[in-house]
Amino acid sequence: MNLDGPVSTVLTLLGALDDARLTxxxxxxxxxxxxxxxxxxxxxxxxxxxxxxxxxxxxGLPLSRWRxxxxxxxxxxxxxxxxxxxxxxxxxxxxxxxxQAERTRDFTPTLATPAGPVTVGLSTxxxxxxxxxxxSRAEQVRWAGTVLRHLLPxxxxxxxxxxxxxxxxxxxxxxxRSVGRGRLEFRFFDLLRPLPDLAAEVEGYAPTLIVxxxxxxxxxxxxxxxxxxxxxxxAEVLDPDDEAALRxxxxxxxxxxxxxxxxxxxCPHGSLHLNEAHVHxxxxxxxxxxxxxxxxxxxxxxxxxxxxxxxxxLRLHPDPCPCGQAARRVHSVAGRQDDALHLPGAxxxxxxxxxxFLRGALAGVPGLREYRADQTGPARLTLxxxxxxxxxxxxxxRAVRDALRRSHAxxxxxxxxxxxxxxxPPGTKRRRVTRSWRPx
Numbered sequence: 001m002n003l004d005g006p007v008s009t010v011l012t013l014l015g016a017l018d019d020a021r022l023t024x025x026x027x028x029x030x031x032x033x034x035x036x037x038x039x040x041x042x043x044x045x046x047x048x049x050x051x052x053x054x055x056x057x058x059x060g061l062p063l064s065r066w067r068x069x070x071x072x073x074x075x076x077x078x079x080x081x082x083x084x085x086x087x088x089x090x091x092x093x094x095x096x097x098x099x100q101a102e103r104t105r106d107f108t109p110t111l112a113t114p115a116g117p118v119t120v121g122l123s124t125x126x127x128x129x130x131x132x133x134x135x136s137r138a139e140q141v142r143w144a145g146t147v148l149r150h151l152l153p154x155x156x157x158x159x160x161x162x163x164x165x166x167x168x169x170x171x172x173x174x175x176x177r178s179v180g181r182g183r184l185e186f187r188f189f190d191l192l193r194p195l196p197d198l199a200a201e202v203e204g205y206a207p208t209l210i211v212x213x214x215x216x217x218x219x220x221x222x223x224x225x226x227x228x229x230x231x232x233x234x235a236e237v238l239d240p241d242d243e244a245a246l247r248x249x250x251x252x253x254x255x256x257x258x259x260x261x262x263x264x265x266x267c268p269h270g271s272l273h274l275n276e277a278h279v280h281x282x283x284x285x286x287x288x289x290x291x292x293x294x295x296x297x298x299x300x301x302x303x304x305x306x307x308x309x310x311x312x313x314l315r316l317h318p319d320p321c322p323c324g325q326a327a328r329r330v331h332s333v334a335g336r337q338d339d340a341l342h343l344p345g346a347x348x349x350x351x352x353x354x355x356x357f358l359r360g361a362l363a364g365v366p367g368l369r370e371y372r373a374d375q376t377g378p379a380r381l382t383l384x385x386x387x388x389x390x391x392x393x394x395x396x397x398r399a400v401r402d403a404l405r406r407s408h409a410x411x412x413x414x415x416x417x418x419x420x421x422x423x424x425p426p427g428t429k430r431r432r433v434t435r436s437w438r439p440x
Contacts, residue, residue, distance in 0.1 A: 168212030
C-alpha cells in the first residue's frame with residue numbers, strides 16, 4: 001500500500017506538526033502526557049487484543065496498574081501473535097507475505113484486513129528468531145511525519161523543499177515510501193546487489209539524505225563515492241570510527257528503530273533521545289551503567305507492544321541535552337544482551353564484557369578496516385580481522401587484552417587467536433562483537 005499524492009503529503013505534514021507539539025521541557029509534563037495516552041490506549045487495546053487482555057487477567061491487575069504487568073518478550077509475542085494483533089492477521093500469513101516479498105524483491109504488496117491495508121515487515125533474525133511487524137495506514141502516516149520532522153535537512157520545513165532520499169536496506173517497505181511523491185523522492189537501494197553497482201547508482205542519484213546501516217555506508221564510503229548528504233544510521237550500532245568517516249558526506253545522526261517500534265530519534269544538537277512522547281520506557285539495570293529497555297508503545301494498535309522487554313543494552317547520557325528536551329538521551333547502544341561476552345575473571349569467575357568495550361578498543365587499531373570479535377568457547381575469543389597482517393594482529397591483540405583487563409576479565413585465562421575476516425553475505429546485519437558459544 002502506498003499513500004500516494006498530495007493527500008498523503010498533507011496527512012504526513014499534519015502528523016509532523018502534531019508531533020512537533022510533543023516536545024516536553026519537564027519530566028513531570030512528559031509523564032502526565034504518557035499517563036493520558038496510556039489511559040485511553042490500554043482500554044482500546046485490551047478490548048481488541050485477547051492476548052493483552054489475558055496478560056492482565058493472569059497477573060490479576062487492572063489496566064490502571066499497567067506498569068506492574070510482568071514483561072513479555074519476542075518469543076511470547078510470536079507465540080501469541082494471532083490473538084495479539086488487532087487486525088486479524090495470523091503469523092503464518094504475515095510470514096508468508098513477508099518472505100514472498102523478500103524472495104521476489106517486490107515489497108509493494110500489503111495485507112487487506114477488516115481494519116484496512118496493513119504493511120508487513122520482517123526483522124533480520126540476528127537473535128535466532130525472525131521478528132514480524134504489522135503497521136496500519138494511520139500508524140504509517142504518523143511514523144512518516146515523526147521521522148521526517150526529525151531527519152530531513154531543515155527539519156519540518158525541509159518537507160517543503162525538494163529532497164532525494166536514498167534507502168540502503170535489506171528489504172524495502174511501503175512504510176518508507178509513505179510520502180514518496182512530488183518534492184520528496186525516495187529510492188530503494190537493494191543490499192543484495194553488488195557494491196560497485198550501488199556506488200555508481202547512488203552517486204548519480206545525488207541524494208540529500210542517505211539512510212542505511214553504518215557497515216554498508218562505510219563500505220560505500222571506501223569505494224570513493226562522493227556525496228553531499230545528511231547521513232542517517234539505522235539497523236546497526238553506530239561506532240565512532242564509522243561516524244567520523246561518514247562525516248565526509250555531511251552531518252551524521254542515528255535512529256534507534258527495531259521490530260518493536262521507533263525507539264529514539266536525534267534532536268537538532270545531534271543527541272539521540274528516547275521517543276518518550278510515544279513510547280514509555282522502563283529501564284532495567286544490568287550493571288556497568290547499562291540498562292535493558294521494557295517498552296510500552298502508547299500509540300501502536302495494529303500490533304500492540306505492552307511491557308515488552310528488548311534484548312538491547314543501552315547506556316544513557318548522564319547530563320541533560322542542550323536542546324532542553326525532557327526525553328532521556330542515549331549515550332550509546334552497547335549491543336544486544338545475547339552478544340555480551342562471558343569470560344573468566346582473575347579468580348576464574350565469569351565476568352560480563354559488553355560489546356562496546358571491545359568495539360572501542362578495536363576501533364583505535366591503525367589500519368584495521370573491519371573486524372569481528374567472536375566468543376567461540378567458555379575461554380576462547382577469536383578476532384576476525386581485515387586486513388589480517390602481522391601488524392594488525394599484534395595491535396588488535398594488544399588492544400583487546402587491555403580492554404578485557406579494564407572490564408575485569410583475565411586475558412591470561414583466555415585463548416585469543418586471529419583469523420582473516422570473510423566478507424559477510426549480502427544483506428546481513430553487521431555485528432562486530434558476537435557470542436556464538438552458548439553454555440549447555
